[in-house]
Amino acid sequence: MIFTVLSKGLAGLSPDFLFTSMGGMTGAVDNASAESGGPVLGGAYHGIVGTLLITLWATIISVPIGLLTAVYLVEYSNGGPLSRAITFFVDVMTGIPSIVAGLFAAAFFGLVFGPGVRTGFVAAVALSVLMIPVVVRSTEEMLKIVPNELREASYALGVRKWRTILKVVVPTAISGIASGVTLAIARVIGETAPLLVTAGFVNTINMNVFAGWMTTLPTYIYRQLMSPTSPTNTDPSTQRAWAAALLLIIMVMLLNLGARLIARIFAPKTGR
């Protein structure tokens, strides 16, 4: 798969592709470049911006919620009915099809702000519905493996419980939590379906997640393949789609590397 994406995508990956949008790109432009054999114009800059902004907002929403939920589950609940209910619903949320999350966010914002509201923020909410269970699960596991002795050591020094959690438990688990969050991001960055129904699709750059439609790389790929800019000459659009696919894979790979790096930086040091 990597070979296919590399061989088909490398051709389209150029500085132009990275830093121009599809604004002003029409079928005529594609036809011209296909006939003259010149370079394919237009790029995925708006898609890159959209992907980064929407994922960033999804992270901003889901990390605090997920982290606090996990802290409640591990440190405060003592296995009561509420914690069992939360665990159950987190498990259910893990299995939600992504399009359902998209529909939920679209319907919710439609109810509040009137039908047909599509912005990057709505998409971020949809993605956070997918992210939260992953963050809760991974954080919960990481907090559970923090030895109880460390909590007791902290209590025995006369440190309050919330402070113990904040200063001892979470820092001890932070490397695992950080890589869990990064993996959650990697999981949602490639979502297509929920974005089509929540963020819409545009050809121009939109930096504002609270107004106007936005494009992300996956929806960009989808559009380029399913409705090419020039219906008679689909090659330029196909090339853009492959290049965007390659770009997406690179981003996910960087995220995973980042997760490892973060895990290593924050890991408790054992050296002498």
Next chain:
Amino acid sequence: MSKRIDVKDLNVYYGDFLAVENVNINIEAKSVTAFIGPSGCGKSTFLRTLNRMHEVLPGARVEGEVLLDGENLYGPGVDPVTVRSHIGMVFQRPNPFPTMSIRDNVLAGVKLNNKRISKSDADDLVERSLTGANLWKEVRDRLDKPGSGLSGGQQQRLCIARAIAVSPEVILMDEPCSALDPISTLAIEDLIEELKSDYTVVIVTHNMQQAARVSDKTAFFNIAGTGKPGRLIEYADTPVIFSNPAQKATEDYVSGRFG
């Protein structure tokens, strides 16, 4: 700065289960008191009630009074967190904070409570506490290295330094040497001898020779059978417990006939 502890009619429960029954004991200031007894007889449980660590476990509770210089630790309005800052504790397994350096581990009691401390005061406190724990000479060149890089015995002394850095009145030790080799154990025992001049030390140990070596008074706990509560059988000066105990059970235990 050391204080005496008087325990009156103390019952300790885990949920509905009575773990330790009706303990009355007077622990002198500036002395070492050892708790001995077979496994599961409730000596560690009882020790944990002395600084209200027992109740961090779900369902655990206590009836009766623990008086620290006449002040009831279980009185209404007493904050367990404050109690714990007056009564330090050292655990069975050395547990330095893995995310912190040696220096930060010693300062943990100050820093985790967000108290402000100037750098020179902090340096002073680190040196004083580590010297007090007989560890200063070994680690003064690597205070910024992680505490988990030390050997087991050094880690345990680091934990003692961490406990005395908050200047408690009493230090509780829950089998502090059971995870250590004989050399490290000796170092800790020497340290306990020195700590006695400033603090009230209470130590739980499985090792009777250790109790005989370090303690001034010894309390023997026993349990009638599984499911029954543990009881304080005998409490007296250490030489008396080991050479001339009043109770038959104590004599059987210290002479190695059971346990």
